Amino acid sequence: MDTPGNPPRITWHTTESPAGASYFTSIAAYLIRVGAEPQVIYDPVSDKLGQFGPLTQSGRALRNDGSRRTNREGKVNIQVEVLGRAMTPWTKGFDPAEKPNFRRLIAAGRAHGVPDAWPAGKPAATAAAASNRNRTTWQSKGGHYGHCHVPANDHWDPGAIDISIVPGKPAGSSTPPSTGGSSGTYTVKKGDTLSSIAAAHHTTVAVLVKLNSLKDPNKLSVGQKLKLPGSIAAQPLEPFPGASFFHTGRHSQIVTAMGRRLVAEGCGRYSSGPGPNWTNADRTSYAAWQRKLGYSGTAADGIPGKASWDRLKVPKSL
Structure with missing residues (x-):
């Protein structure tokens, strides 16, 4: 990514094709053939989910904004191509409770720190309404965007999808x-x-x-x-085990429970997991939690302290 210090985001597209499992593989192959792969392709009918590459690396589904490479904006820019058409929003009649892969996709975005927000507003309902492509917003605010919000792009997908579903509430x-x-x-x-x-x-x-x-x-x-x-x-909560508990080589379900709470608070910075081994990803995630609480500088060092631990409310590992 060109600007890894900028906030993380997810950018939503539609393939402008029919939806359904029978189209999934052919549409994915087409995106590869024309060099326009996002990181993820998703079919809302069958709940099929495919991944073209790491979520932490650039996709290829957006036009550049002059010399600014919009595909590489932010800590992550997870682009999702959803099978469907902008004119008929795919969220109509869509029930996330019946779509475990959709829920996993949303959880992956949260694990990378993507806020549950639409900084540029709801996606446009028509091509004529797709006028909010503010560069300052795009470059400075993390959250969910439509293709319709991205500077120097002229597509208006994904259409007027229901933002109470995308991303919904944790x-x-x-x-x-x-x-x-x-x-x-x-x-x-x-x-x-x-x-x-x-x-x-x-x-x-x-x-x-x-x-x-x-x-x-x-x-x-x-x-x-x-x-x-x-x-x-x-629930019984895990008492603070002391700062010295958190070091390389530590293996404990306490670390797993802590990581899950960090993800739930929108502070997860995990590419996989969390798991029982204390890693740099745990430290980076905890530093994000410290900053969320208002810590700054060396106080947000990623090593748990009692005050921040108590506020995280880690369930006790039995």
């Missing part, structure tokens, strides 16, 4: 779009794992196993009802 917020349950329960969807459910609801696999008396946490059934902990405040 799981565990007051009105999550796709938790699949209510009143402290969750309905297992296709593609769910116990670890993904735990991460989405700010808890741990061990807590869910104990709460639901699960004999085998690796065996879940679609439609199965799982009890959820009532709230973070009601």
Whole structure:
């Protein structure tokens, strides 16, 4: 990326083609053939998801803005080509609760620090309305953009998609779009794992196993009802283990639980994971959390301190 110090973003496109699994491979091949690959291609009908390259490297789906390479703007610029047409927004009738790959895509953006915001406003509903291509906004603010918002580009996709769905609200917020349950329960969807459910609801696999008396946490059934902990405040929290706990070579589920909370707070800077090994990605993510709390300079060094740890509310690893 040319400007890795600038905020991260996701840019949404539509392929201007029919949607459906039968078109997925041919459209992907076409994008490769013409040298216009994004990082990701997604079919909202079948929930098929494909990746052309690392999310941290440039895609090729945008025109340059003079000498400014818009594909390489920001810490990440995750471009997503969605099978469909701008004139008929693909979010109509779309239920994220039934689309685990869509939820994974949104979670990946959040893990890279992409805010749940549309800095340039809602995507344009018509080609004539696609006039908000402000360079200052594009270069200085992270979040979600449409192709219609990018300076020096003339496409107006993805159309008037529903921004309550894209990106929606993080799981565990007051009105999550796709938790699949209510009143402290969750309905297992296709593609769910116990670890993904735990991460989405700010808890741990061990807590869910104990709460639901699960004999085998690796065996879940679609439609199965799982009890959820009532709230973070009601869960036992991990006490601060001390700054010396966090060093290269540390392997602990406490690190995993911490990383999941950082992702939930929009501070995750992981290309994979989080996992139990303390890594530079954990330190970078925790530094983002410290900055979110108002720390600056050497105070945002990525090493947990008691005050910031207590505010993160890491669920206890049982």
